[in-house]
Amino acid sequence: MLMYCIMTRLIKVDAVNPDMALIRIAADVILKGGLVAFPTETVYGLGASTYNDDAIRRIYAVKNRPMDNPSIVHISSFNQLYEVAEDIPSELEERLKVAWPGPLTVILRKSSRISEVASCGLSTVAVRMPAHPVALALIRESTPISAPSANISGKPSPTRAEHVIKDLWGKIDLIIDGGETFFGVESTIIDYTKKPPVLYRPGPFTVEELRRIFGEIKVPEQALGLGQFKEALAPGMKYRHYAPDKPLIVTECSSLDGLVKLTLDLASDEVKRGKRVVVLCSSETCSTYVKAGFKVIEAGSRGNLYTVAKNLFHSLRLIDSMDVDLAVAEGYPEVGIGLAIMNRLRKASGYSMVKCTT
Structure with a gap:
């Protein structure tokens, strides 16, 4: 097992109006290949530059996360969407403008800029634009950020900085404390490479809302939490998640x-x-x-x-x-x-x- 003992820095920002000087400190860590835990409207994410394979490998090591369990690429603009994905259906951007920024992740064909490491060897990429001022500012000041939840793999996801500190202190470079997250459960995930789109993980963006925007949505039993998918095409599809140590x-x-x-x-x-x-x-x-x-x-x-x-x-x-x-x-x-x-x-x-x- 890899052991880490580094100086983790903690900075506290206002969730609505973050101090940009502090955000730039965190962005500099991302750009230099470091790991930053940051709040989103769903849960805290553990982020690295999407284009830095070594940093992404380090995320998997410190979380003890299986290497076939992909992360979500977080973006701050539609320009970045076309940077990380390709073959995007013409109607999708208009639909996403209704949902983004927001707690919805969409699986699309990955662009050539997304490496095998960043995509876990898949031909697809999971992308979302978070609706949190801190997360958006951090991405704008750095780069698209690949981020799973900022916890030890399999344990309950972190919704407060104290959760991140308990799990990852001394293992990552910086934690941004932006207070408690807004929704408390991870983003909804749909696969838009399928027809009709398939729900892989329910979240704050409800099925009822999805159907109003996207039309028909397939909901397999695994999305209900009644078993695991055989392949991890997105976070939360495979392996045990969210579990306390006690039964x-x-x-x-x-x-x-x-x-x-x-x-x-x-x-x-x-x-x-x-x-x-x-x-x-x-x-x-x-x-x-x-x-x-x-x-x-x-x-x-x-x-x-x-x-x-x-x-x-x-x-x-x-x-x-x-x-x-x-x-x-x-x-x-x-x-x-x-x-x-x-x-x-x-x-x-x-x-x-x-x-x-x-």
Whole structure:
């Protein structure tokens, strides 16, 4: 295993109006082949110049990320889109102008400028234009940036600088602290080289919104978090992701009353087996589990699933900080961003799900 012990620098910027002098310091690190963790509207990314193969290899080493798991190329303009991709359908730019900047990644044919290392040997490239002032400024001051999430591979993605510090301090050159990210789950990914386009990873840009812009979208069962794709054409398609160290079980039921009963019964059964249990629950249901004697982590409101998404990865990280043996997490409706939440929870559990029988 490669060991790293370098001086990591931390700089703090305002998420909306970042100090450009500090952004230029980070951009200089990128241009000189260094690694910078930076906030986006989804999660923190670990970035390197898309055109520096050695720097990209270092991302994979410090994350312990499989070399066949591609990163996303982050751009700041449509000019850069044509720099990193080719054979772009004529209608796509107008459609992307509706979605970008934003939490949508599109898979396209890669240009000749994208190396085998940057593309993991694929003929395609995953591209997005982030909707975060810090990320856009960093790209504008440097170059298109290849970036997976700024965490140890397989663990919950970082939504706060403290998460990045815990995972990568002493392994990367610089961390930009821009506060908590806006959405809290990674970008939606569609493959536009397929007809119709295929959803590979649900995210803040919902299927309902995708269909209004792009028309028909194919949603395979793997995108629901019901198994893995055989090949990693984009992040999140293969390998276990988002997982705490401690076991996680997800409960699923069509009715809220049934879900609470299922979760209580399952948690109680685990206690009878001598396990210490924490329940990952919504603000509407947590009091029920507290009254039953369980520790809880409140994820957010069912009335606004964006709050659950925003808190999800921090909640999964909290599990490992608690004196418990396992966690039981409530499921959520698979509508809107709820689909992204369930994709992450199912993957985080290693597909350990318990469903209502009625």
